[in-house]
Amino acid sequence: MRDSFYSLADQLVAQCAGAEVLLLNFAAERSDFVRFNNSLLRQAGNVLQQYLDLELIDCDKHVSETISLSGDGQENLRKASASLDGLRARLPQVPADPYLLYAQEVRSSEKTGACKLPPVKDAVGAILTAGAGKDLVGIHAQGESGGGFANSFGQRNWFATHSFHFEWCLYAQGDKAVKSAYAGFEWSGAELAAKMATAAGQLGALGRPAKTVPPGEYRLYLAPAAFAEFTDMLGWGGYGLKSHRTKTTCLLKMLEEGAAFSPLFSAKENTVEGLSPNFTDAGYVKPDSVHLVTAGRFDTCLVSPRSAREYGAEVNSDGESPSSLDIAAGDLPRDEVLQRLGEGVYCNQLWYLNWSDMPACRITGMTRFATFWVEGGEIVAPLNVMRFDETGYRALGSNLLALTREREFLPDSGTYDARSTDSARVPGALIEGFRFTL
Known part of the structure; x- marks a missing residue:
């Protein structure tokens, strides 16, 4: 994703004319989502999406637009170039922004976290094992989130993180449930089991008659x-x-x-x-x-x-x-x-x-x-x-x-x-x- 974004940025920057300044922000994710109900896997899917925000600046005037991208580099360039042409046509019509500020000193950076996530099927297996015999409802998400910045001054920035987030409830009855979550960068089956055990212990207490205390x-x-x-x-x-x-x-x-x-x-x-x-x-x-x-x-x-x-x-x-x-x-x-x-x-x-x-x-x-x-x-x-x-x-x-x-x-x-x-x-x-x- 990074190389494709940088290549697209170079081609768009080359289209800038005169005093135009171009800021590009790229956002993307590759995520797996799994939904559970009654301790059974009910729905699974994945998402791969990429978006590009273009902001064109001339002095204190600026306009922006966000477009979706695909895996086709030529199609992405065509869409982004058309967007840039549209921004250029709109720019003279907008008023100056007295509080516009953007970086002009080039400070490129890269931050890419190591992927320590398990295959999603292994995470699902651990969740089903931990939730066996309980009325568990929840959603698990894991994957890579990334993004980048580029401008016409030559600055390039990139980041990517790999994380997971499992949020669930153990349901008792009526309006009574224990809500828990387990999230991070490195999966631990033992930590999930410990959190599930804590929630299960509290679930037992929910079966007792509820108490009301005065203000x-x-x-x-x-x-x-x-x-x-x-x-x-x-x-x-x-x-x-x-x-x-x-x-x-x-x-x-x-x-x-x-x-x-x-x-x-x-x-x-x-x-x-x-x-x-x-x-x-x-x-x-x-x-x-x-x-x-x-x-x-x-x-x-x-x-x-x-x-x-x-x-x-x-x-x-x-x-x-x-x-x-x-x-x-x-x-x-x-x-x-x-x-x-x-x-x-x-x-x-x-x-x-x-x-x-x-x-x-x-x-x-x-x-x-x-x-x-x-x-x-x-x-x-x-x-x-x-x-x-x-x-x-x-x-x-x-x-x-x-x-x-x-x-x-x-x-x-x-x-x-x-x-x-x-x-x-x-x-x-x-x-x-x-x-x-x-």
């Missing part, structure tokens, strides 16, 4: 998937330079009133260990990491090319939300979580999260899938659905007791248009006095 403050353990949902809210403008300068960030109190998170909490954009490309659509090479929050204090903004031009800053991000979020681990061993929780709520999943007061960093949402009541360090009953309303400054600050030593790698399971390259690496979190309202 109030409870000690809470958020498993990594739930903690990822909660902390993902901070990416809604919390880290971006634009939101900071316009005072629309959810971290406004941290910036202006001295509020802080716990010293236990540190977060960074960790491009070098994620699934996302290490370059932007405008041709800027990203740093390996950007420290967003360090020991509870805000550190560095994510800066897109447009914000960089508007505010005179240096580009370090494609957008201004994390695509490879990395939250530092703590020192709480995972096998001691229930003991440390003592009495309270053990939550595997959250959903329907939204802001109830964004400037105050106050988040509302609901529990989902296998949330339990714990007494004496043991799960005693499943909990009926609960709504929470809590600020980040309490949950990640004064009331944060511990983060787990072990973390989970959680790719975004989205497959709209293509498999997402966003991911997060997060621990679980033990929190005191978490506010449940319903």
Whole structure:
């Protein structure tokens, strides 16, 4: 794919005239998808797709278009050349863009991860073995995601990663199920079996009569998937330079009133260990990491090319939300979580999260899938659905007791248009006095 893209880029760049600048972004994937229901393979398929985005620039005017590509090099050149001609005809009709910014210093790069994935039939066999005798429903995806950048200055960038993501539920009855996921770059049958055993153990607890607790403050353990949902809210403008300068960030109190998170909490954009490309659509090479929050204090903004031009800053991000979020681990061993929780709520999943007061960093949402009541360090009953309303400054600050030593790698399971390259690496979190309202 790389050589075909570079060859096409060379031919398109040769068609540029005068002061025209051409930016090309290529995205592709080779993925296998397998769907399971009732612990049986129900549907299997694969996807091979390639797309090319062309952006033509002249001074501060620019227009763009995305086309699909095939395996026929001559047909790809014909389609792309026709697209370029169409962009050239449209360009004089658009107004100048005062915030247009793109890389002009040539910084070529290549990042290709080794493929450590099993044949898909082996992964399917391991899943069927682990799920035998259970009502398992889920989807497994694995394969290569790649992409490239080229411009008329001669810059060439390429990346490719090979990853898998198996997301599943063990169904009990009614609205009761345990949701789990296993993802990464190197498959381990033993790790899958361990995760399945944990889910199966919680499935047994779901068969007990459900408990309802009154609204109030409870000690809470958020498993990594739930903690990822909660902390993902901070990416809604919390880290971006634009939101900071316009005072629309959810971290406004941290910036202006001295509020802080716990010293236990540190977060960074960790491009070098994620699934996302290490370059932007405008041709800027990203740093390996950007420290967003360090020991509870805000550190560095994510800066897109447009914000960089508007505010005179240096580009370090494609957008201004994390695509490879990395939250530092703590020192709480995972096998001691229930003991440390003592009495309270053990939550595997959250959903329907939204802001109830964004400037105050106050988040509302609901529990989902296998949330339990714990007494004496043991799960005693499943909990009926609960709504929470809590600020980040309490949950990640004064009331944060511990983060787990072990973390989970959680790719975004989205497959709209293509498999997402966003991911997060997060621990679980033990929190005191978490506010449940319903």
